[in-house]
Amino acid sequence: MPTTDTTTTDALAQVVAQRFTDTPLRVGTRTSPMALWQAGHVADLLAKRVPGLRTELVGIETTADNWPGDLAELGGKGLFTKEIDRGLMAGQVDVAVHCMKDVPGDVPLPPGTAFGAYLTRDDVHDVALFPAASPIRRLEDLPQGAKVATSSVRRRAQLHQYRPDLRIERIRGNVNSRLRKLDEGTDGFEAMILARAGLGRIGEAGQRPYQLLPMEHQGKKVAVLPAVGSGVIGLQARTADAPVMALLDELSDPDTAACVTAERVMLHMLLGHCNSPIAGHCVRTPDGREFHLRGMVFNRDGSRFVHAAAWHKDPATAGSLVAADLLRQGARDLINATKN
Known part of the structure; x- marks a missing residue:
């Protein structure tokens, strides 16, 4: 986290404390166990920055959480955030907590x-x-035609590159319910693909064995480049609420913010929709001077894809360079083909 002057920090803490003298700072979140953990973590960070600050978690059920079918039929990932955004705009919550991969x-x-x-x-x-x-x-040891669970078109496309024989089928529900379905075997799944960060947030990362999937090709091993914004919790607020925005700024990690900027500039330029198999990941180079962004766009089954990478000192420029390269290679046709 950024280092701040003690005097400035104390002054901000006083302003925030005064702002929430009579009411708690309300943190808006989805209601799944993982989302509630994330919101609780955020509340702890806020209270640590402002000793004595009262916080309240406000659980908001989203359309996507209550829909058992394909998200594309309802309008996509935005349905994970729409109701929480409404609560923020209406003043029902002061901070909204989002997984950036769902934005x-x-x-x-x-x-x-x-x-x-x-x-x-x-x-x-x-x-x-x-x-x-x-x-x-x-995954390499699964029998021919094994049934694998994932709701991500990005994961589906990348798995098909290595094991086109697998039957990859959609699964909905929060991570806890998905793991229960996997162990009970009611849907016949022989494997499931999830984010390691999510497992850690619900306390399962050290409780059961898993295969870590590399992001780079390693022989015949399955490699999966992550989603844009993967592993990042974003905190959203009203821009007019200056004390809250200033408080959030103190919690922000500069390198993470820069990398998310690069990835989302790429995503915006690609006009990626909820059904687009788009992957992207940015890191700061070891010397700290530049940002390295990789991006990939696939067709539905992964049989066609385009790949681009760029290095630049400005993360937004890195994002635009990668997006432009992907579009030159035909990314628009691949994205349009997945709209239906």
């Missing part, structure tokens, strides 16, 4: 709101999990 790239933020903080990025790797009773612990 769409083709829908503008509600007017008068902005992301004030991006918390330090968590592990971005995807992992493969298997039923507790199964002896299999690698």
Whole structure:
């Protein structure tokens, strides 16, 4: 987190404390166990910055959480955030907590709101999990035609590159319910792909074995480049609420914010929708001078894809360079083909 002058920090703490003398600072969140953990973590960080600050978690059920079918039929990932955004704009909550991978790239933020903080990025790797009773612990060892669960078109496309024989089918529900379905075997899934960060946030990362999927090709091993914004918790507030925006700025991690900027500039330029198999990941180079962004766009089954990378000292420029290169290679045709 950025280092701040003690006097400035104390002054800000006093302003925030006065702002919330009579009411708690309300943190808006989805109601899944992982979302509530994330919101609780945010509340702890806020209270640590402003000793004595009262916070309240406000659980908001979203359309996407209550929909059992394909999100594309309802309008996509924006349905994970729409109701929370409404609560923020209506003054029902003061801070909205979002997984950045769920924030769409083709829908503008509600007017008068902005992301004030991006918390330090968590592990971005995807992992493969298997039923507790199964002896299999690698995707490569699954039998021909095995049934694999994931709701991500990005993961589906990349898995098909390595194992086109697998039957990859959609699964909905929060992470806890998905793991339960996997172990109970009611849907016949022999493996499931999830984000390692999510497992950690619900306390499962150290409780069961999993296969860590690399982001770079390693022979015949399955490699999966993560989603844009993967592993990042974003904190959104009303821009007119200056004390809250200033408080969030103190919580923001500069490197994470820069990398998210690069990835989302790429996503915006690609006009990626909820059904677009788009992957992207940015890191600061070891010498600290530049940002390195990789981007990929796939067709639905992964049989066609384009890949681009760029290095630049300005993260937004890196994002625009990668997007322009992907579009030159035909990314628009691949994206348009996945709209239906």
